Amino acid sequence: MSTTTFHPDTWELYKSLELSKQLTAGETLAKLGKDHPEIVAMSSDLSKPTRLWDFGKEFPERFFNFGLAEKNMVTAAAGLASTGKTPFVSTYASFLGILAAENIRTAVAYPNLNVRLIGTHTGIAMGFYGTSHHATEDISITRAMANMTVISPADGTALAEMVEESVKTYEGPIYFRVSRGREESVYEKTDSKTHNKIGKANTLTDGNDLTIIACGIEVNESLKAAKQLEEQGIKTRVIDMHTIKPMDTEAVLKAAKETGTILTVEEHNVQGGLGSAVSEVLMESGIPCKFKRHGFYDEYSLIGKPYHLYKHYKLDGDGIASVAKDLLDK
Amino acid sequence: MTKTASISPEKIELIKEKAKMSRLETIRLISLAKSGHYGSSFSSSEIFATLYYHIMNYKADDPKWPKRDRFVMGKGHSAVGVYPILADVGFFPKEELDTYTQVGSAFGDHPDMNKIKGVDFSSGSIGHGLSVGVGMSLGARVDNENYRSYILMGDGELQEGQVWEAAMSAASFKLGNLVAIVDNNKVTVDGNTEELMNINPIKEKWENFGWNVVEVDGHDIEALVETFENLPPADSDVPTAIICDTVAGKGVSFMEHGYEWHVANLGEGDIKRAIEEIEGGN
Numbered sequence: 001m002s003t004t005t006f007h008p009d010t011w012e013l014y015k016s017l018e019l020s021k022q023l024t025a026g027e028t029l030a031k032l033g034k035d036h037p038e039i040v041a042m043s044s045d046l047s048k049p050t051r052l053w054d055f056g057k058e059f060p061e062r063f064f065n066f067g068l069a070e071k072n073m074v075t076a077a078a079g080l081a082s083t084g085k086t087p088f089v090s091t092y093a094s095f096l097g098i099l100a101a102e103n104i105r106t107a108v109a110y111p112n113l114n115v116r117l118i119g120t121h122t123g124i125a126m127g128f129y130g131t132s133h134h135a136t137e138d139i140s141i142t143r144a145m146a147n148m149t150v151i152s153p154a155d156g157t158a159l160a161e162m163v164e165e166s167v168k169t170y171e172g173p174i175y176f177r178v179s180r181g182r183e184e185s186v187y188e189k190t191d192s193k194t195h196n197k198i199g200k201a202n203t204l205t206d207g208n209d210l211t212i213i214a215c216g217i218e219v220n221e222s223l224k225a226a227k228q229l230e231e232q233g234i235k236t237r238v239i240d241m242h243t244i245k246p247m248d249t250e251a252v253l254k255a256a257k258e259t260g261t262i263l264t265v266e267e268h269n270v271q272g273g274l275g276s277a278v279s280e281v282l283m284e285s286g287i288p289c290k291f292k293r294h295g296f297y298d299e300y301s302l303i304g305k306p307y308h309l310y311k312h313y314k315l316d317g318d319g320i321a322s323v324a325k326d327l328l329d330k
Numbered sequence: 331m332t333k334t335a336s337i338s339p340e341k342i343e344l345i346k347e348k349a350k351m352s353r354l355e356t357i358r359l360i361s362l363a364k365s366g367h368y369g370s371s372f373s374s375s376e377i378f379a380t381l382y383y384h385i386m387n388y389k390a391d392d393p394k395w396p397k398r399d400r401f402v403m404g405k406g407h408s409a410v411g412v413y414p415i416l417a418d419v420g421f422f423p424k425e426e427l428d429t430y431t432q433v434g435s436a437f438g439d440h441p442d443m444n445k446i447k448g449v450d451f452s453s454g455s456i457g458h459g460l461s462v463g464v465g466m467s468l469g470a471r472v473d474n475e476n477y478r479s480y481i482l483m484g485d486g487e488l489q490e491g492q493v494w495e496a497a498m499s500a501a502s503f504k505l506g507n508l509v510a511i512v513d514n515n516k517v518t519v520d521g522n523t524e525e526l527m528n529i530n531p532i533k534e535k536w537e538n539f540g541w542n543v544v545e546v547d548g549h550d551i552e553a554l555v556e557t558f559e560n561l562p563p564a565d566s567d568v569p570t571a572i573i574c575d576t577v578a579g580k581g582v583s584f585m586e587h588g589y590e591w592h593v594a595n596l597g598e599g600d601i602k603r604a605i606e607e608i609e610g611g612n
Contacts, residue, residue, distance in 0.1 A: 040468075040472060061472065064468060064503065066495075067499070069492075069498070069499065071461070071491075071492045071495060072461045072464065072495035072496045072499055073461075074461075075458045075461030075462055075464075075496075076461045076468065076496070076499070078461075078462060079402075079451065079461065079462035079463060079464060079465020079468075079469065079479075080468055080469045080472075081465070082443070082450065082451055082462070082465070082466060082469075083396070083465070083466055084396065084469070084473075085469055085472065087465075102455065103455075103461075103492075106458065107455070107462065110452060111442075111444060111451070111452045
């Protein structure tokens with residue numbers, strides 16, 4: 001592969017990629033690659049923005065750039081998985097979980113193959129690129145597929161830990177949903193401790209007045225909201241529900257019983273996403289609970305820089321705190 | 331083609347008989363389901379039989395043998411013609427076929443790799459097959475294995491854009507171990523391919539996508555054997571497309587060339603006529 005993208009003349013792209021520190025799948029796979037010859041990886045002309053190239057440059061013979069052909073790439077990944085490989089497929093979520101949805105359903109989920117899909121730049125992380133590059137439907141789409149595990153890690157450490165678990169012990173297809181990689185981290189990366197286990201929610205703060213269940217980059221924003229609420233005397237339990245499917249229902253039911261109020265927060269349409277998944281668990285449990293889904297309210301995002309958009313849609317710490325307050329006051 | 335096939339007349343006769351068996355069993359199985367794909371199964375019968383009784387390496391008692399050649403049907407709706415062959419070569423007992431399309435059966439209109447021994451990949455969504463083959467062939471390359479992936483597609487399937495994504499990638503990845511087989515029976519569900527959505531010229535399309543192309547009569551066993559036996563080596567750099575000139579509904583006069591028989595159900599009298607024609611045919 002040419003390295004011209006890293007020429008000093010293209011400093012801006014170089015700088016942009018440098019900022020994507022939370023996109024850790026490539027470097028994690030590069031570390032695992034020697035002991036796990038079954039790992040192969042592929043992207044569709046976005047190996048650098050997804051940072052999957054961190055694996056590709058170490059193992060060029062096990063890395064495939066499919067060009068702008070996502071449906072072919074996903075289906076070929078399924079073919080590779082049928083020969084015993086564990087393919088990691090990464091491109092923007094709008095072109096993976098949405099554009100290639102039928103291929104994921106029919107070629108990956110239905111045959112229950114060990115393909116790991118990593119949709120990056122999800123939600124509205126692409127800001128002013130617009131709706132074509134946003135992905136606020138991918139949780140909904142992928143969680144409707146039988147056999148599929150759906151994970152939205154809070155940061156790069158969480159992604160790295162669960163990518164590693166997915167190589168070493170996890171069976172079946174996985175859709176990882178991650179952001180642009182420029183976000184603040186939630187978990188401290190250490191060699192001695194693993195913070196994230198697929199299927200097990202993390203309770204990050206204790207509190208019995210309210211629970212915020214969040215996924216992806218909204219976990220960190222929810223922690224900021226919890227801090228603000230604490231200053232107002234409201235003790236908030238923040239749960240990182242990184243695995244949306246299969247969901248840690250115990251954590252949800254415990255929160256409903258102990259705090260009586262649940263707010264879900266996601267960078268996704270409230271139709272069919274994390275909030276919907278939590279509400280299904282709650283309704284079927286019969287446990288009474290004040291409840292609200294927060295995210296995009298069945299709308300496409302405005303154009304704008306992500307920072308301003310998160311504020312506009314109340315998906316930053318301030319916004320989430322105000323939504324939580326309204327819910328409690330209801 | 332200058333090279334000749336290394337096959338005895340007896341073996342050619344055997345493959346012919348197996349193609350007949352596939353057609354007869356297709357009629358029997360569809361009569362159980364009361365609906366099925368006759369036309370496009372019959373156009374592939376000789377291709378199925380040539381691959382399974384002469385060309386492909388596989389072990390019926392070890393269906394997941396890693397070094398086996400792979401066969402994927404982009405046109406998964408022809409599975410009813412392959413199931414009897416998989417049973418006949420020993421992947422599973424023939425009696426299992428009697429459950430065809432019943433509730434809970436492993437055998438549906440489209441094949442399921444997790445339920446049927448000998449099926450290398452589930453299919454049904456037309457246009458996926460060649461991409462699966464690209465993945466399988468890449469897998470062979472990564473593992474330094476010499477097996478081939480044979481992907482059967484219909485001519486109508488070539489209308490799917492994904493086929494050409496896959497064709498482009500196979501040439502770019504230099505997958506000489508990938509073989510596309512086009513069953514050019516010239517009909518789709520709604521009509522004749524050329525009138526409905528023209529995909530001609532087929533040969534030039536594949537050539538322009540960087541493939542080695544061979545044209546052959548898809549019902550001539552000797553010609554098929556010769557074509558498959560003279561494929562470039564699996565470790566070569568250029569994938570091969572075999573364009574098979576075929577007849578939809580081949581072997582049953584009232585079905586031949588008719589797109590109306592893509593999915594159908596024969597009545598009792600027609601079943602008798604069809605069986606007589608197939609048994610009496612060459």
